[in-house]
Amino acid sequence: MKLTHGERSAAGAASAASRKVKRVALVVALGLATLVMTGCGPRETLRFGWPTGVTPEAKAMGTLWTWSVIASLIVGFLVWMAIFWVITFHRHRAGEDSFPRQTAYNMPVELTLITLPFLAIAVLFYFTVVVENKVESKADNPDVVVDVTGYQWNWKFGYDRIKQNDGSYKTYAIEKGPFELQKEREQVHGHEKLLPAGGRDDNIRDYLRYSSIETLGTPNEIPILVLPVGKRIEFNLAAADVIHSFWVPEFLYKRDVLPFPKQNHSDPRFQIEKIERPGAFVGRCAEMCGTYHAMMNFEIRAVSAQDFSRYIALRENEKLSTAEALAAICEVPTSVTTVPFETRRKTGGDTPKDIGNPFNTKLPNCTTRAMGAS
Numbered sequence: 184m185k186l187t188h189g190e191r192s193a194a195g196a197a198s199a200a201s202r203k204v205k206r207v208a209l210v211v212a213l214g215l216a217t218l219v220m221t222g223c224g225p226r227e228t229l230r231f232g233w234p235t236g237v238t239p240e241a242k243a244m245g246t247l248w249t250w251s252v253i254a255s256l257i258v259g260f261l262v263w264m265a266i267f268w269v270i271t272f273h274r275h276r277a278g279e280d281s282f283p284r285q286t287a288y289n290m291p292v293e294l295t296l297i298t299l300p301f302l303a304i305a306v307l308f309y310f311t312v313v314v315e316n317k318v319e320s321k322a323d324n325p326d327v328v329v330d331v332t333g334y335q336w337n338w339k340f341g342y343d344r345i346k347q348n349d350g351s352y353k354t355y356a357i358e359k360g361p362f363e364l365q366k367e368r369e370q371v372h373g374h375e376k377l378l379p380a381g382g383r384d385d386n387i388r389d390y391l392r393y394s395s396i397e398t399l400g401t402p403n404e405i406p407i408l409v410l411p412v413g414k415r416i417e418f419n420l421a422a423a424d425v426i427h428s429f430w431v432p433e434f435l436y437k438r439d440v441l442p443f444p445k446q447n448h449s450d451p452r453f454q455i456e457k458i459e460r461p462g463a464f465v466g467r468c469a470e471m472c473g474t475y476h477a478m479m480n481f482e483i484r485a486v487s488a489q490d491f492s493r494y495i496a497l498r499e500n501e502k503l504s505t506a507e508a509l510a511a512i513c514e515v516p517t518s519v520t521t522v523p524f525e526t527r528r529k530t531g532g533d534t535p536k537d538i539g540n541p542f543n544t545k546l547p548n549c550t551t552r553a554m555g556a557s
């Protein structure tokens with residue numbers, strides 16, 4: 184069907200259309216410039232808001248995310264262009280009173296429009312599965328196995344077992360149930376002393392793990408989980424009460440922490456291939472678990488493998504606390520990525536600005552304490 188152009192000449196219409204195209208191009212260019220210039224550089228921009236990953240798994244997920252967004256932007260751009268093309272060149276004009284040519288039931292067009300989205304989904308699905316398999320893969324011989332217990336409203340971290348230089352494992356896990364431990368504790372203290380088991384024997388929490396080297400979070404102290412860089416680490420998650428979620432933004436990974444993993448048909452374990460650089464990484468509970476859910480913050484402190492062995496030895500042999508052992512290996516003894524809830528209240532709701540440098544947690548002018556010295 185030939186379109187009528189009313190009184191306007193063909194040349195006039197063409198120049199008006201080209202003006203419109205220029206205007207649209209300017210808007211698109213300005214939009215892209217805003218997108219690029221508001222970031223802190225091309226790499227920052229291409230992460231599209233995601234944190235910098237510090238594990239190979241996180242890097243793989245970051246790359247998948249970047250390419251998924253780029254693919255979506257390309258598809259979005261094509262759709263926007265098609266819309267602009269229609270509203271620019273096929274708008275209603277004075278003197279037109281009939282429908283434009285209708286193209287429903289056009290087989291080639293309809294098949295193309297069905298096939299292309301399916302292809303896009305198939306490609307996204309393929310790369311998602313590849314990355315997911317990498318993220319969820321577990322080796323039989325991780326270098327460090329830690330247990331993570333979430334409870335209302337804090338965390339307990341323990342070292343289950345650690346691979347030694349000769350390839351054998353040193354076990355720190357205490358293979359006793361919570362009630363046995365509770366009874367022992369009560370004998371020592373002479374009164375009732377509850378462990379995360381909750382003391383209810385109609386509710387046997389024998390899946391909870393205990394270790395001779397533990398770090399327990401308190402309202403005054405953020406629990407710090409010290410881990411070595413460059414080693415495969417397994418996390419074994421368990422909740423002592425309700426469902427929590429273990430989330431380290433820089434791992435780009437979070438996982439629900441469930442009570443009764445067996446009855447809930449869940450695998451509480453996951454691994455990371457390695458932490459790629461030393462530093463402090465904040466961790467949070469990412470499952471709304473009750474009144475003080477927001478204060479369930481923790482810190483992962485990644486140190487060199489050498490410092491890690493020294494840290495474990497100090498805790499094991501000299502019974503130092505987490506903070507004392509950290510100071511002894513010349514690390515800042517308290518968390519540098521987050522503060523306890525109470526302190527925040529004291530500052531009137533603001534997180535204090537200067538709590539430390541997460542990229543450098545080394546104490547200045549410090550010499551590592553020799554083993555056996557006190």
Ligand SMILES: [Cu+2]
Nearest residue numbers: 427468472479
């Ligand atoms: Cu929680």
